[in-house]
Amino acid sequence: MSGFTAPHCGSLRAADVGNGVELYGWVAHRRDHGGLIFIDLRDRWGAVQVVFNTEVMPEAHRKASELRSEYVVRVKGEVTRRRTGSENPRMPTGEVEVAASELEVISAAKTPPFQIEDDVDADEALRLKYRYLDLRRPRMQQMLELRHKVVKVMHRYMDANEFIEVETPMLLKGTPEGSRDFIVPSRLHPGEFFALPQSPQQLKQLLMVAGIGRYYQIARCLRDEDLRADRVVEITQLDVEMSFCTEEDVFALIEGLWAKVWKELLAVDLPIPFPRIDMQECLLKYGTDKPDLRYDLEIADVTEALRQTESTVLRAPIEEGGVVRAVRFPDGHGLSRRELDELALMAKGAGAKGLAWIPGPLDKRMTEGERAAILSATKAGDGDLVLLVADRRRKAETVMGLLRREIARRRKLIRENEWRPLWVYPMYLFEEDDLGNLTYGHHPFTSPWPEDMDLIDTKPYQVRARAYDCVMNGVEIAGGSIRIHERGLQERVFEVLGLSKERIRSQFGHLLDAFEYGVPPHGGIASGIDRLMMVLAHTDNVRDVVPFPKTQSHQDLMLGAPSQVEPAQLEELHIQVVQPQKGTKTPS
């Protein structure tokens, strides 16, 4: 018998009492009582207590005194019921223990750089460097298993709904639009490059043209962008596309999927259907496109009330076309100067010119009417503080969104045990970029609402998009759209976006051509599994749910990637490296 077929340490239960077993695992703890030594033997399934008794098995006991943390051992013994009173109800295996008769050290171990236990908050860089040790922690192993189960539910669910998984290539054509591409040099075509997929977007649409009808894929996508707590370079997404569908079909499909995932993995019944909110309303009320509805604070627009105000810091931004937004800080009267400074620093860090509050220094520049309007709009009462930000609309929204979240954290307003999914829908086709230019809010294949099309020249920002995001507890867990399927409309949208005929042909010619050979109306959605996992695992850090994540500066601290390659390799690829003047990265 090999160790592979041996029972799992963490699986032993009272029913196994009396069985002779051979166990393989890692030494998690050793408690040496002299004549009696206990070790907790750990494997992926958990840990079980093994007892070495010098009177019963002196040889095994002698060897056990040499054991140290993280040694890999083989133990032979008998599963016994623990003495009455010494059961451990905190361990699933706590009713039993293994009386050891034989011990073999398979592999000794150095003292690990951090303890292999949950709740040991070692520095993240250290955890990443020794990820193989970090992943030994029970919580990380549970995460990997949870992740596996989530994907398994997805496969089963999509299959049950007659979707088929189709693989799409990793080596694609680069696009100047959207996220920055990771590119791969072509050895056979000097000076030419492939791009790694940001998503299989165009390919899945072409699969619809191909008549597949219902496609899905657990797809890896790569985006060369700056990282955040909820962002990694390589993401895994459930990618879905379907023909002859409307928004409602997509919503129903995904709500059904989430219901199943939550039911099977958390035993939670999600209320279906999910509520929906218009993107503009969402940005106003919550200051973000991914609101957390587990707390109620709503942001108010007080621009009109302050249009004539004496306070220049508030009025000037309005005169420049901006807005003033306000939010209540419950029981905020008692905030110290220091706490207010922290909030102001946060607002400035997000790009605001400043932060105002009522009651505060601005009171004397405000009329009683203005003040009353603000208090009423924010539903502020005695003891509450109101925070005000005056700025360009997008900036004010961003800052208020951050403040709203910060207030909720400080006042512990978040109802942690709730699940609050929603659809942000409809969204809008165009957004304004920093320079005030028209830019698309989504990818350019997103269909506008047909009835809004006559606004496209006059009031482009009012044109709704058939696009939607699914948000759960403040995390965007899916997003997609109904696509354009008519060549004429697609060309029109490209045109409005200012793409030249030539660029349209070279970038999207294949798609437009395909649209001339019989194309079904279609739409789809993609769900970032890493973000989904964050929600399911209750963590704010994606790196906690990714097996081998990179740092904020795109480095793999374990592998030491990226790294330089041999000159010969570069030569073969027809590449010359030009080092930047400064800021050169040093490989670790």
Added chain:
RNA sequence: GGUCCCGUGGUGUAGCCUGGCCAAACACGCGGCCCUGUCAAGGCCGAGAACGCCGGUUCGAAUCCGGUCGGGACCGCCA
């Protein structure tokens, strides 16, 4: 591209604002000895850091200043 925070024994922190009492404290871990029912075992003893790196200010720096490297949070960016 920008703003902010952090960097002290193996690990996590304290000290830093208000330089000297700090070759630096505490906990965990580690090593040794004792211990037959513990499970964060316990008891006793012990080893281990000149405070990321470079430079500056000062009679004197972990502590102040500048730079640099590394990690993180956020804004921009992420169609």
